[in-house]
Amino acid sequence: MKIYNTLTNQLETFTPIHKDTVNIYVCGPTVYNYIHIGNARPVIFFDVVRRYFEHKQYTVNFVSNFTDVDDKVITKALEDQTTELEVANKFIDAFYKDAARVGSSTKYLAPRVTEYMSAIISYIERLVEQGYAYQVDGDVYFRVTKVSDYGILSGRKIDDLIEGSRIEVNNKKENPLDFTLWKKTNTGITWPSPFGEGRPGWHTECVAMIDEIFGGKIDIHGGGSEIKFPHHENEIAQHRAFHQDHIANIWMHNGQLNIDDKKMSKSEGRVILVKDLDVDYMGFRLFTLSTHYRSPINYTDEVLDAYVKDWERMRRVYKQTFYHLDLKESLDVSPVVSENLKAIELRFMDAMDHDFNTANAITELQNLVKFTNQTLRQKSSSEELKACIELFDTFFNILGLYPGVTPLNASDKAIYMAWTDARKNKDFDKADCLREKLSEKGIL
RNA sequence: GGUCCCGUAGCCAAGUGGCUAAGGCAAUGGACUGCAACUCCGUGAUCACCGGUUCGAAUCCGGUCGGGACCUCCA
Known part of the structure:
Protein backbone atom coordinates (compact mmCIF):
# COMPACT_ATOMS: atom_id res chain seq x y z
CA MET A 1 0.00 0.00 0.00
CA LYS A 2 1.40 3.35 -1.04
CA ILE A 3 0.64 6.68 0.53
CA TYR A 4 1.85 10.08 -0.54
CA ASN A 5 3.76 11.66 2.32
CA THR A 6 3.61 15.43 2.19
CA LEU A 7 6.60 15.58 4.52
CA THR A 8 8.88 13.95 1.96
CA ASN A 9 6.77 14.78 -1.08
CA GLN A 10 6.82 11.26 -2.36
CA LEU A 11 4.84 8.08 -2.50
CA GLU A 12 5.88 5.75 0.29
CA THR A 13 5.06 2.17 1.11
CA PHE A 14 3.03 2.14 4.27
CA THR A 15 4.58 0.27 7.17
CA PRO A 16 2.84 0.57 10.52
CA ILE A 17 4.86 1.34 13.62
CA HIS A 18 3.03 -1.33 15.58
CA LYS A 19 2.17 -4.45 13.65
CA ASP A 20 -1.39 -4.53 12.29
CA THR A 21 -2.25 -1.24 13.92
CA VAL A 22 -2.67 2.22 12.46
CA ASN A 23 -2.55 5.24 14.72
CA ILE A 24 -4.00 8.22 12.98
CA TYR A 25 -4.78 11.75 14.06
CA VAL A 26 -6.66 14.32 12.04
CA CYS A 27 -7.00 17.96 13.01
CA GLY A 28 -10.64 18.55 13.76
CA PRO A 29 -12.84 21.61 13.64
CA THR A 30 -12.92 24.70 15.80
CA VAL A 31 -16.42 24.54 17.13
CA TYR A 32 -17.80 28.05 16.81
CA ASN A 33 -20.09 27.55 13.84
CA TYR A 34 -21.78 24.93 11.67
CA ILE A 35 -19.35 23.21 9.34
CA HIS A 36 -19.36 24.11 5.68
CA ILE A 37 -18.92 21.73 2.76
CA GLY A 38 -15.19 22.43 2.71
CA ASN A 39 -14.88 21.28 6.31
CA ALA A 40 -16.69 18.15 5.25
CA ARG A 41 -14.00 17.08 2.82
CA PRO A 42 -11.47 15.81 5.38
CA VAL A 43 -14.33 14.48 7.48
CA ILE A 44 -15.32 12.32 4.54
CA PHE A 45 -11.90 11.51 3.16
CA PHE A 46 -10.21 10.44 6.37
CA ASP A 47 -13.28 8.41 7.22
CA VAL A 48 -12.60 6.50 4.01
CA VAL A 49 -8.96 6.11 5.01
CA ARG A 50 -10.06 4.59 8.31
CA ARG A 51 -12.57 2.34 6.59
CA TYR A 52 -10.02 1.09 4.11
CA PHE A 53 -7.48 0.25 6.79
CA GLU A 54 -10.20 -1.57 8.67
CA HIS A 55 -11.12 -3.43 5.53
CA LYS A 56 -7.49 -4.51 5.37
CA GLN A 57 -7.85 -5.91 8.89
CA TYR A 58 -5.84 -3.25 10.67
CA THR A 59 -6.80 -2.09 14.11
CA VAL A 60 -7.30 1.60 13.58
CA ASN A 61 -6.97 4.07 16.42
CA PHE A 62 -8.56 7.13 14.91
CA VAL A 63 -8.47 10.40 16.80
CA SER A 64 -9.74 13.79 15.72
CA ASN A 65 -10.02 16.68 18.13
CA PHE A 66 -12.41 19.51 18.79
CA THR A 67 -10.83 22.88 19.32
CA ASP A 68 -13.27 24.23 21.85
CA VAL A 69 -11.25 27.16 23.12
CA ASP A 70 -9.79 29.92 20.98
CA ASP A 71 -10.59 33.45 19.91
CA LYS A 72 -13.46 32.49 17.68
CA VAL A 73 -15.21 30.41 20.30
CA ILE A 74 -14.77 33.18 22.84
CA THR A 75 -16.02 35.83 20.45
CA LYS A 76 -19.04 33.72 19.64
CA ALA A 77 -19.77 33.20 23.33
CA LEU A 78 -19.59 36.94 23.97
CA GLU A 79 -21.81 37.66 20.98
CA ASP A 80 -24.43 35.19 22.09
CA GLN A 81 -24.05 36.17 25.73
CA THR A 82 -23.37 32.61 26.71
CA THR A 83 -20.41 30.50 27.78
CA GLU A 84 -17.69 28.94 25.69
CA LEU A 85 -18.88 25.58 26.90
CA GLU A 86 -22.39 26.22 25.60
CA VAL A 87 -21.06 27.32 22.23
CA ALA A 88 -18.79 24.28 21.99
CA ASN A 89 -21.52 21.88 23.03
CA LYS A 90 -23.91 23.29 20.52
CA PHE A 91 -21.55 23.05 17.57
CA ILE A 92 -20.04 19.73 18.55
CA ASP A 93 -23.53 18.40 18.54
CA ALA A 94 -24.13 19.97 15.15
CA PHE A 95 -20.83 18.58 13.89
CA TYR A 96 -21.83 15.05 14.80
CA LYS A 97 -25.10 15.50 12.98
CA ASP A 98 -23.39 16.81 9.87
CA ALA A 99 -20.73 14.10 9.92
CA ALA A 100 -23.43 11.45 10.17
CA ARG A 101 -25.35 13.14 7.36
CA VAL A 102 -22.43 12.79 4.97
CA GLY A 103 -21.97 9.18 6.00
CA SER A 104 -18.89 9.49 8.19
CA SER A 105 -18.64 7.47 11.34
CA THR A 106 -18.54 9.51 14.52
CA LYS A 107 -17.46 6.63 16.67
CA TYR A 108 -13.87 7.59 17.31
CA LEU A 109 -12.01 9.34 20.06
CA ALA A 110 -12.69 13.06 19.80
CA PRO A 111 -10.80 14.83 22.58
CA ARG A 112 -11.66 18.39 23.49
CA VAL A 113 -8.90 20.82 24.22
CA THR A 114 -10.52 21.85 27.49
CA GLU A 115 -10.39 18.25 28.68
CA TYR A 116 -6.65 18.11 28.13
CA MET A 117 -5.72 21.39 29.76
CA SER A 118 -3.37 19.90 32.35
CA ALA A 119 -1.59 17.86 29.68
CA ILE A 120 -1.22 20.98 27.55
CA ILE A 121 0.11 23.03 30.43
CA SER A 122 2.66 20.44 31.45
CA TYR A 123 3.68 20.09 27.80
CA ILE A 124 4.40 23.80 27.69
CA GLU A 125 6.25 23.63 30.99
CA ARG A 126 8.54 20.98 29.63
CA LEU A 127 9.22 23.09 26.55
CA VAL A 128 10.15 26.00 28.79
CA GLU A 129 12.38 23.85 30.98
CA GLN A 130 14.28 22.57 28.00
CA GLY A 131 14.82 26.02 26.58
CA TYR A 132 12.54 25.63 23.58
CA ALA A 133 10.13 28.17 24.93
CA TYR A 134 10.37 31.40 26.87
CA GLN A 135 8.07 33.48 29.02
CA VAL A 136 7.42 37.16 28.53
CA ASP A 137 4.84 38.99 30.63
CA GLY A 138 2.71 35.92 31.18
CA ASP A 139 2.88 34.85 27.54
CA VAL A 140 4.88 31.84 26.46
CA TYR A 141 6.44 31.62 23.01
CA PHE A 142 8.11 28.82 21.14
CA ARG A 143 11.65 29.52 19.96
CA VAL A 144 11.62 28.40 16.33
CA THR A 145 15.32 28.99 15.78
CA LYS A 146 16.10 26.32 18.35
CA VAL A 147 14.74 23.59 16.07
CA SER A 148 17.22 22.80 13.35
CA ASP A 149 15.06 22.35 10.27
CA TYR A 150 12.05 24.49 11.01
CA GLY A 151 10.07 24.73 7.78
CA ILE A 152 10.72 21.15 6.70
CA LEU A 153 7.06 20.36 6.04
CA SER A 154 6.07 23.44 4.15
CA GLY A 155 9.37 23.76 2.36
CA ARG A 156 10.17 27.16 3.72
CA LYS A 157 13.19 28.73 5.27
CA ILE A 158 12.99 30.98 8.28
CA ASP A 159 14.59 33.81 6.34
CA ASP A 160 12.10 33.51 3.48
CA LEU A 161 9.25 33.56 5.91
CA ILE A 162 10.39 36.70 7.62
CA GLU A 163 11.22 38.49 4.42
CA GLY A 164 8.19 40.09 2.85
CA SER A 165 5.87 38.51 5.32
CA ARG A 166 2.91 40.26 6.78
CA ILE A 167 3.61 39.13 10.28
CA GLU A 168 2.46 41.67 12.77
CA VAL A 169 5.01 43.34 14.94
CA ASN A 170 5.21 41.89 18.38
CA ASN A 171 8.07 43.22 20.41
CA LYS A 172 7.74 40.49 22.97
CA LYS A 173 8.90 37.84 20.55
CA GLU A 174 12.59 37.13 20.03
CA ASN A 175 11.80 36.18 16.46
CA PRO A 176 8.70 37.18 14.52
CA LEU A 177 8.05 33.54 13.67
CA ASP A 178 7.99 32.40 17.28
CA PHE A 179 4.48 31.27 18.02
CA THR A 180 2.29 31.49 21.06
CA LEU A 181 2.07 28.51 23.38
CA TRP A 182 0.28 30.30 26.20
CA LYS A 183 -1.52 33.58 25.98
CA LYS A 184 -2.09 35.84 28.89
CA THR A 185 -5.58 37.21 28.67
CA ASN A 186 -8.57 38.26 30.67
CA THR A 187 -11.05 38.02 27.85
CA GLY A 188 -13.24 34.95 27.93
CA ILE A 189 -12.49 31.72 29.66
CA THR A 190 -9.05 31.31 31.22
CA TRP A 191 -7.10 28.71 33.15
CA PRO A 192 -4.52 29.09 35.88
CA SER A 193 -1.02 27.97 34.98
CA PRO A 194 2.54 28.33 36.21
CA PHE A 195 2.89 31.13 33.65
CA GLY A 196 -0.17 32.95 34.90
CA GLU A 197 -3.85 33.10 34.06
CA GLY A 198 -4.56 32.59 30.38
CA ARG A 199 -5.22 30.00 27.72
CA PRO A 200 -3.21 27.87 25.34
CA GLY A 201 -2.31 28.72 21.77
CA TRP A 202 -3.71 26.69 18.94
CA HIS A 203 -0.54 24.87 17.98
CA THR A 204 0.12 23.02 21.22
CA GLU A 205 -3.20 21.31 21.69
CA CYS A 206 -2.74 18.75 18.93
CA VAL A 207 0.80 17.73 19.92
CA ALA A 208 -0.07 17.56 23.59
CA MET A 209 -3.12 15.43 22.93
CA ILE A 210 -1.22 13.15 20.57
CA ASP A 211 1.46 12.70 23.23
CA GLU A 212 -1.11 12.03 25.89
CA ILE A 213 -3.29 9.68 23.87
CA PHE A 214 -0.77 7.82 21.74
CA GLY A 215 2.29 8.20 23.93
CA GLY A 216 4.61 8.94 21.05
CA LYS A 217 4.99 8.90 17.30
CA ILE A 218 1.90 8.11 15.24
CA ASP A 219 1.58 6.53 11.82
CA ILE A 220 -0.45 9.16 10.04
CA HIS A 221 -1.25 12.77 10.75
CA GLY A 222 -3.86 14.29 8.51
CA GLY A 223 -5.53 17.58 7.84
CA GLY A 224 -6.29 20.21 5.24
CA SER A 225 -3.42 21.53 3.15
CA GLU A 226 -4.09 25.08 4.27
CA ILE A 227 -2.99 24.30 7.81
CA LYS A 228 0.31 22.80 6.71
CA PHE A 229 1.81 26.11 7.60
CA PRO A 230 1.99 27.20 10.27
CA HIS A 231 -0.05 24.72 12.30
CA HIS A 232 1.46 21.42 11.25
CA GLU A 233 4.89 22.92 10.90
CA ASN A 234 4.63 24.03 14.50
CA GLU A 235 3.44 20.65 15.64
CA ILE A 236 6.51 19.09 14.10
CA ALA A 237 8.76 21.68 15.74
CA GLN A 238 7.31 21.12 19.20
CA HIS A 239 7.46 17.36 18.97
CA ARG A 240 11.02 17.45 17.73
CA ALA A 241 11.94 19.65 20.64
CA PHE A 242 11.08 16.81 22.99
CA HIS A 243 11.65 13.66 21.11
CA GLN A 244 14.29 14.58 18.53
CA ASP A 245 11.96 12.75 16.19
CA HIS A 246 9.01 13.37 13.94
CA ILE A 247 5.54 13.32 15.39
CA ALA A 248 4.18 11.25 12.51
CA ASN A 249 5.63 8.90 9.93
CA ILE A 250 3.30 10.11 7.26
CA TRP A 251 1.58 13.43 6.75
CA MET A 252 -1.49 13.46 4.58
CA HIS A 253 -3.04 16.69 3.38
CA ASN A 254 -6.27 17.00 1.50
CA GLY A 255 -6.78 19.73 -1.08
CA GLN A 256 -9.29 22.49 -0.66
CA LEU A 257 -12.85 22.67 -1.81
CA ASN A 258 -13.69 25.81 -3.73
CA ILE A 259 -16.97 27.22 -4.90
CA ASP A 260 -17.14 28.48 -8.48
CA ASP A 261 -13.35 28.25 -8.60
CA LYS A 262 -12.86 30.48 -5.61
CA LYS A 263 -12.07 29.81 -2.03
CA MET A 264 -15.02 29.84 0.27
CA SER A 265 -15.39 33.17 1.89
CA LYS A 266 -17.81 34.24 4.50
CA SER A 267 -17.43 37.92 3.77
CA GLU A 268 -18.18 37.38 0.08
CA GLY A 269 -21.17 35.21 0.86
CA ARG A 270 -19.57 32.22 -0.78
CA VAL A 271 -20.13 29.60 1.87
CA ILE A 272 -22.37 26.57 1.84
CA LEU A 273 -23.06 24.86 5.12
CA VAL A 274 -23.39 21.11 5.19
CA LYS A 275 -26.72 21.33 6.93
CA ASP A 276 -28.08 23.61 4.20
CA LEU A 277 -27.14 21.35 1.33
CA ASP A 278 -30.44 20.40 -0.19
CA VAL A 279 -29.49 17.16 -1.92
CA ASP A 280 -28.93 13.51 -1.17
CA TYR A 281 -25.85 13.57 1.04
CA MET A 282 -24.59 10.34 -0.43
CA GLY A 283 -24.39 12.15 -3.76
CA PHE A 284 -22.36 14.84 -2.08
CA ARG A 285 -20.07 12.25 -0.54
CA LEU A 286 -19.58 10.65 -3.94
CA PHE A 287 -18.81 14.08 -5.38
CA THR A 288 -16.08 14.77 -2.84
CA LEU A 289 -14.52 11.36 -3.45
CA SER A 290 -14.64 11.73 -7.22
CA THR A 291 -11.51 13.86 -7.24
CA HIS A 292 -8.22 12.65 -5.83
CA TYR A 293 -7.95 13.89 -2.28
CA ARG A 294 -4.80 15.92 -2.82
CA SER A 295 -6.26 17.93 -5.69
CA PRO A 296 -8.45 20.92 -5.14
CA ILE A 297 -12.07 20.25 -5.90
CA ASN A 298 -14.45 22.78 -7.34
CA TYR A 299 -18.04 22.87 -6.24
CA THR A 300 -20.78 23.91 -8.61
CA ASP A 301 -24.44 22.96 -8.44
CA GLU A 302 -24.21 21.27 -11.82
CA VAL A 303 -21.30 19.04 -10.94
CA LEU A 304 -22.89 18.05 -7.66
CA ASP A 305 -26.10 17.21 -9.49
CA ALA A 306 -24.20 14.93 -11.82
CA TYR A 307 -22.89 12.93 -8.87
CA VAL A 308 -26.25 12.89 -7.14
CA LYS A 309 -27.56 11.31 -10.32
CA ASP A 310 -24.67 8.90 -10.40
CA TRP A 311 -25.41 7.89 -6.85
CA GLU A 312 -29.08 7.34 -7.68
CA ARG A 313 -27.99 5.01 -10.45
CA MET A 314 -25.79 3.03 -8.08
CA ARG A 315 -28.46 2.83 -5.46
CA ARG A 316 -31.11 1.86 -8.02
CA VAL A 317 -29.30 -1.15 -9.39
CA TYR A 318 -28.38 -2.24 -5.89
CA LYS A 319 -31.98 -1.95 -4.80
CA GLN A 320 -33.33 -3.77 -7.83
CA THR A 321 -30.88 -6.60 -7.41
CA PHE A 322 -31.49 -6.81 -3.70
CA TYR A 323 -35.27 -6.95 -4.09
CA HIS A 324 -34.94 -9.36 -6.99
CA LEU A 325 -33.20 -11.78 -4.63
CA ASP A 326 -35.51 -10.97 -1.77
CA LEU A 327 -38.60 -11.75 -3.83
CA LYS A 328 -37.10 -15.10 -4.75
CA GLU A 329 -36.23 -15.73 -1.09
CA SER A 330 -32.65 -15.95 -2.26
CA LEU A 331 -30.86 -13.32 -0.20
CA ASP A 332 -28.92 -16.01 1.63
CA VAL A 333 -27.69 -18.05 -1.31
CA SER A 334 -23.97 -18.64 -1.65
CA PRO A 335 -22.40 -16.23 -4.11
CA VAL A 336 -20.77 -17.40 -7.30
CA VAL A 337 -18.09 -14.93 -8.22
CA SER A 338 -17.35 -14.51 -11.91
CA GLU A 339 -13.99 -13.56 -13.39
CA ASN A 340 -15.44 -10.17 -14.29
CA LEU A 341 -16.30 -9.43 -10.70
CA LYS A 342 -12.91 -10.60 -9.49
CA ALA A 343 -11.27 -8.23 -11.95
CA ILE A 344 -13.44 -5.31 -10.84
CA GLU A 345 -12.63 -5.97 -7.19
CA LEU A 346 -8.93 -6.26 -7.91
CA ARG A 347 -8.85 -2.96 -9.75
CA PHE A 348 -10.85 -1.27 -7.00
CA MET A 349 -8.40 -2.42 -4.34
CA ASP A 350 -5.44 -1.50 -6.52
CA ALA A 351 -6.82 2.00 -6.80
CA MET A 352 -7.26 2.27 -3.04
CA ASP A 353 -3.82 0.84 -2.44
CA HIS A 354 -2.38 3.54 -4.63
CA ASP A 355 -2.65 6.51 -2.31
CA PHE A 356 -6.40 6.16 -1.83
CA ASN A 357 -7.28 6.85 -5.42
CA THR A 358 -11.00 7.04 -4.78
CA ALA A 359 -11.64 8.48 -8.24
CA ASN A 360 -10.44 5.27 -9.84
CA ALA A 361 -12.16 3.19 -7.19
CA ILE A 362 -15.42 4.91 -8.11
CA THR A 363 -14.80 4.02 -11.75
CA GLU A 364 -14.79 0.38 -10.68
CA LEU A 365 -17.96 0.96 -8.72
CA GLN A 366 -19.46 2.29 -11.95
CA ASN A 367 -18.21 -0.78 -13.76
CA LEU A 368 -19.93 -2.88 -11.14
CA VAL A 369 -23.14 -0.96 -11.76
CA LYS A 370 -22.98 -1.71 -15.45
CA PHE A 371 -22.02 -5.33 -14.92
CA THR A 372 -24.81 -5.88 -12.42
CA ASN A 373 -27.37 -4.33 -14.74
CA GLN A 374 -26.24 -6.67 -17.49
CA THR A 375 -26.35 -9.65 -15.15
CA LEU A 376 -29.79 -8.66 -13.97
CA ARG A 377 -31.18 -8.39 -17.52
CA GLN A 378 -29.61 -11.66 -18.58
CA LYS A 379 -31.78 -13.50 -16.09
CA SER A 380 -28.67 -14.82 -14.42
CA SER A 381 -28.71 -17.06 -11.39
CA SER A 382 -29.35 -15.78 -7.90
CA GLU A 383 -25.88 -16.93 -6.95
CA GLU A 384 -24.32 -14.64 -9.54
CA LEU A 385 -26.47 -11.72 -8.43
CA LYS A 386 -25.63 -12.40 -4.83
CA ALA A 387 -21.97 -12.01 -5.73
CA CYS A 388 -22.76 -8.59 -7.20
CA ILE A 389 -24.57 -7.55 -4.04
CA GLU A 390 -21.68 -8.65 -1.87
CA LEU A 391 -19.20 -6.71 -3.92
CA PHE A 392 -21.44 -3.65 -3.74
CA ASP A 393 -21.52 -4.07 0.03
CA THR A 394 -17.75 -4.21 0.15
CA PHE A 395 -17.31 -1.12 -2.01
CA PHE A 396 -20.05 0.84 -0.27
CA ASN A 397 -18.62 -0.03 3.10
CA ILE A 398 -15.15 1.17 2.17
CA LEU A 399 -16.39 4.38 0.61
CA GLY A 400 -19.00 4.95 3.29
CA LEU A 401 -21.97 4.98 0.95
CA TYR A 402 -25.24 3.69 2.36
CA PRO A 403 -27.94 2.52 -0.03
CA GLY A 404 -30.31 2.00 2.89
CA VAL A 405 -32.03 -1.01 1.40
CA THR A 406 -33.58 -3.60 3.68
CA PRO A 407 -35.63 -6.73 3.01
CA LEU A 408 -39.25 -6.22 2.03
CA ASN A 409 -42.04 -7.08 4.42
C1' G B 1 7.56 40.62 -2.71
C1' G B 2 8.58 35.16 -1.19
C1' U B 3 7.05 29.75 -1.57
C1' C B 4 4.13 26.28 -4.19
C1' C B 5 0.27 23.88 -7.15
C1' C B 6 -2.70 23.38 -11.44
C1' G B 7 -4.31 23.91 -16.99
C1' U B 8 -6.74 16.54 -20.32
C1' A B 9 -13.51 16.40 -24.91
C1' G B 10 -19.61 21.10 -23.51
C1' C B 11 -18.95 19.74 -17.90
C1' C B 12 -16.46 16.53 -13.98
C1' A B 13 -12.18 13.48 -14.02
C1' A B 14 -8.09 9.24 -14.18
C1' G B 15 -3.53 8.54 -16.25
C1' U B 16 2.75 11.44 -14.69
C1' G B 17 7.90 8.36 -20.26
C1' G B 18 5.92 3.44 -24.36
C1' C B 19 0.12 -0.75 -27.09
C1' U B 20 -5.73 2.54 -30.41
C1' A B 21 -5.47 8.86 -23.61
C1' A B 22 -9.90 5.09 -18.25
C1' G B 23 -14.68 6.29 -16.32
C1' G B 24 -19.10 9.46 -15.31
C1' C B 25 -22.60 13.62 -16.69
C1' A B 26 -24.64 16.14 -20.93
C1' A B 27 -25.65 15.48 -26.30
C1' U B 28 -26.87 12.18 -30.19
C1' G B 29 -28.14 7.30 -33.06
C1' G B 30 -30.07 2.43 -32.04
C1' A B 31 -32.16 -1.77 -28.98
C1' C B 32 -35.67 -3.10 -25.15
C1' U B 33 -40.79 -1.58 -23.60
C1' G B 34 -48.47 -1.67 -22.89
C1' C B 35 -47.12 3.58 -21.51
C1' A B 36 -43.37 5.87 -18.59
C1' A B 37 -39.10 5.23 -16.04
C1' C B 38 -34.97 2.12 -15.86
C1' U B 39 -31.32 -0.51 -18.64
C1' C B 40 -28.05 -2.05 -22.60
C1' C B 41 -25.12 -1.14 -27.35
C1' G B 42 -22.77 2.75 -30.45
C1' U B 43 -20.80 7.91 -31.46
C1' G B 44 -16.48 12.51 -29.21
C1' A B 45 -9.76 14.80 -27.49
C1' U B 46 -3.34 15.86 -32.05
C1' C B 47 -3.82 16.29 -23.32
C1' A B 48 -3.25 25.63 -22.75
C1' C B 49 0.77 27.45 -26.16
C1' C B 50 6.11 27.55 -27.82
C1' G B 51 10.81 25.27 -27.63
C1' G B 52 14.11 21.34 -25.70
C1' U B 53 15.70 16.20 -23.86
C1' U B 54 14.51 11.12 -25.75
C1' C B 55 14.10 5.76 -30.31
C1' G B 56 9.47 7.47 -27.91
C1' A B 57 6.21 12.86 -23.77
C1' A B 58 -0.23 14.55 -21.77
C1' U B 59 3.70 12.61 -18.55
C1' C B 60 10.70 15.14 -17.90
C1' C B 61 13.32 20.31 -18.60
C1' G B 62 12.97 25.72 -20.02
C1' G B 63 9.82 29.73 -21.46
C1' U B 64 4.89 32.16 -22.45
C1' C B 65 -0.19 32.76 -21.25
C1' G B 66 -4.21 31.59 -17.88
C1' G B 67 -6.24 29.97 -12.98
C1' G B 68 -5.51 29.03 -7.80
C1' A B 69 -3.30 28.31 -2.82
C1' C B 70 -0.01 29.50 1.26
C1' C B 71 3.17 33.26 3.68
C1' U B 72 -2.41 36.38 8.60
C1' C B 73 -7.66 33.43 11.91
C1' C B 74 -9.19 29.91 8.23
C1' A B 75 -10.45 22.57 7.30
Missing part, protein backbone atom coordinates in the same frame (compact mmCIF):
# COMPACT_ATOMS: atom_id res chain seq x y z
CA ALA A 410 -44.73 -9.55 3.51
CA SER A 411 -47.29 -6.97 2.45
CA ASP A 412 -44.84 -5.16 0.17
CA LYS A 413 -43.88 -8.44 -1.38
CA ALA A 414 -47.54 -9.18 -2.02
CA ILE A 415 -48.01 -5.84 -3.75
CA TYR A 416 -44.97 -6.44 -5.86
CA MET A 417 -46.19 -9.87 -6.91
CA ALA A 418 -49.62 -8.46 -7.70
CA TRP A 419 -48.00 -5.82 -9.89
CA THR A 420 -46.04 -8.44 -11.80
CA ASP A 421 -49.16 -10.53 -12.25
CA ALA A 422 -51.23 -7.59 -13.43
CA ARG A 423 -48.64 -6.82 -16.08
CA LYS A 424 -48.58 -10.42 -17.18
CA ASN A 425 -52.36 -10.37 -17.52
CA LYS A 426 -52.17 -7.07 -19.38
CA ASP A 427 -54.36 -5.45 -16.77
CA PHE A 428 -52.52 -2.17 -17.15
CA ASP A 429 -54.86 -0.01 -15.13
CA LYS A 430 -54.32 -2.20 -12.11
CA ALA A 431 -50.63 -2.49 -12.87
CA ASP A 432 -50.19 1.27 -13.03
CA CYS A 433 -52.02 1.68 -9.78
CA LEU A 434 -49.79 -0.86 -8.07
CA ARG A 435 -46.73 0.64 -9.67
CA GLU A 436 -47.67 3.96 -8.18
CA LYS A 437 -47.98 2.36 -4.77
CA LEU A 438 -44.60 0.65 -5.01
CA SER A 439 -43.06 3.83 -6.25
CA GLU A 440 -44.45 5.78 -3.30
CA LYS A 441 -42.98 3.25 -0.93
CA GLY A 442 -39.62 3.70 -2.63
CA ILE A 443 -39.49 0.12 -3.75
CA LEU A 444 -39.34 0.92 -7.46
